[in-house]
Amino acid sequence: MRDVLPEEARRWRLVEDRLRDCLLASAYEEIHLPLLEATELFSRGVGEATDIVEKEMYSLLDRDGDSMTLRPEGTAGCVRAMLQRGLLYNQTQRVFYAGDMFRYERPQKGRYRQFYQLGAETFGFPGPDIEAELIYLGAQFWEALGIAEHVRLEINNLGTVTERQAFKDALVAYLTPHSDVLDVDSQRRLQTNPLRILDSKDAATQDLLHDAPELTQFLGPESTEHFDGLRATLDALEVPYTVNARLVRGLDYYTHTVFEWITDSLGAQGTVCAGGRYNGLVELLGGKATPGAGFALGLERVLLLHEAVSQEDVNLQISTAADVYVCVLDQQFHPWCLDLARKLRAALPGIRIRTHAGAGKLKNQLRRADQCGVRIALMIGADEMSAGTVTVKYLRGEAEQQTLTLEQAANALRGYFKIGP
Ligand code: ATP
Numbered sequence: 001m002r003d004v005l006p007e008e009a010r011r012w013r014l015v016e017d018r019l020r021d022c023l024l025a026s027a028y029e030e031i032h033l034p035l036l037e038a039t040e041l042f043s044r045g046v047g048e049a050t051d052i053v054e055k056e057m058y059s060l061l062d063r064d065g066d067s068m069t070l071r072p073e074g075t076a077g078c079v080r081a082m083l084q085r086g087l088l089y090n091q092t093q094r095v096f097y098a099g100d101m102f103r104y105e106r107p108q109k110g111r112y113r114q115f116y117q118l119g120a121e122t123f124g125f126p127g128p129d130i131e132a133e134l135i136y137l138g139a140q141f142w143e144a145l146g147i148a149e150h151v152r153l154e155i156n157n158l159g160t161v162t163e164r165q166a167f168k169d170a171l172v173a174y175l176t177p178h179s180d181v182l183d184v185d186s187q188r189r190l191q192t193n194p195l196r197i198l199d200s201k202d203a204a205t206q207d208l209l210h211d212a213p214e215l216t217q218f219l220g221p222e223s224t225e226h227f228d229g230l231r232a233t234l235d236a237l238e239v240p241y242t243v244n245a246r247l248v249r250g251l252d253y254y255t256h257t258v259f260e261w262i263t264d265s266l267g268a269q270g271t272v273c274a275g276g277r278y279n280g281l282v283e284l285l286g287g288k289a290t291p292g293a294g295f296a297l298g299l300e301r302v303l304l305l306h307e308a309v310s311q312e313d314v315n316l317q318i319s320t321a322a323d324v325y326v327c328v329l330d331q332q333f334h335p336w337c338l339d340l341a342r343k344l345r346a347a348l349p350g351i352r353i354r355t356h357a358g359a360g361k362l363k364n365q366l367r368r369a370d371q372c373g374v375r376i377a378l379m380i381g382a383d384e385m386s387a388g389t390v391t392v393k394y395l396r397g398e399a400e401q402q403t404l405t406l407e408q409a410a411n412a413l414r415g416y417f418k419i420g421p
């Protein structure tokens with residue numbers, strides 16, 4: 001679990017704001033969901049045999065002895081909320097959330113135990129148009145961040161639950177006689193979650209998979225048509241993609257389309273955004289069968305990518321702490337200094353004004369001002385107090401210091417920082 005200090009937090013805000021703007025501009029509505037949910041929600045919704053439920057959850061007993069879990073992902077909680085609030089009756093939904101997720105993983109670059117996801121979920125849309133919309137939203141994210149050339153799209157068609165089950169059976173039948181060749185994880189998955197074997201990085205396992213049955217052989221005409229519809233839209237939009245028949249995703253609830261946005265610029269932790277359709281999930285969690293589709297984006301990985309490849313200077317967009325420093329020449333003027341700062345902030349939207357705290361000599365106060373990168377200091381002494389004025393000092397020596405009325409000072413700052421009309 002990491003600390004995010006000011007320098008990284010600036011990039012974070014820049015990136016998150018742009019992603020959020022994309023979602024809001026597409027009329028997705030933001031929701032906030034609890035960090036803690038009943039453990040059962042995840043063991044049912046995510047699936048007993050998934051990595052998440054098997055070995056990654058932070059679970060605890062609360063004071064009533066109920067097992068609760070820090071959310072490892074957002075979709076199950078989102079579906080629970082939709083169901084509890086009756087938001088899926090005769091209506092469609094497009095929502096998004098942003099927040100921390102918790103998984104007990106082996107921490108490394110781009111993989112943390114607390115990480116931040118931006119997730120979008122849609123409900124009530126059975127056709128591939130919504131999957132194309134979700135994928136195209138992703139494409140717009142990368143455009144907005146200037147990293148589009150560094151992200152590629154992989155998609156796959158998992159078919160219906162029944163079709164996938166038939167494939168699973170065939171895969172198990174093929175692999176079982178050769179189970180001694182499989183890596184240890186895959187041997188275990190042969191019993192619990194055989195589709196995940198396709199994900200294995202082990203060379204011998206991958207060799208064995210070469211002649212394994214393929215999922216496409218088990219897909220019926222409706223599934224194929226659905227997937228072709230998605231592909232046709234992506235083609236028309238000129239969104240490049242590859243179909244990766246091995247793309248299965250970690251979570252149990254996916255049906256039909258799954259997709260991942262991947263970068264090759266970050267090493268092993270290359271998936272920056274992943275999603276798909278989950279038609280079975282609402283029913284699994286106690287609702288009426290309702291189509292669902294969504295994605296989750298890993299913000300830390302997007303930040304790493306932005307830092308690695310973007311030409312953009314974050315400090316130009318979101319600069320450091322303050323623009324103006326109000327010196328307190330005499331402690332008895334301190335209330336007036338705080339009030340002056342408030343008035344100037346109101347007159348000059350966007351300006352950041354810091355008021356000195358901790359008393360001390362003017363020389364030391366100006367040194368502090370300089371240290372925090374400020375270019376203008378304001379000073380109020382006894383003369384200014386009685387005249388209702390303020391002295392403006394340009395710390396980079398661009399101009400002589402001036403004693404001005406508050407209104408004149410506001411205008412001077414407006415001109416200096418090029419604020420407003
Ligand atoms: P991976 O295969 O990398 O473990 P996953 O399939 O577990 O990913 P999802 O559950 O689909 O990931 O989560 C969606 C996105 O959230 C991922 O594509 C990734 O960008 C991000 N993510 C997942 N786990 C972590 C983590 N431990 N630390 C940072 N980001 C993560």
Ligand code: MG
Pocket residue numbers: 051250
């Ligand atoms: Mg994972």
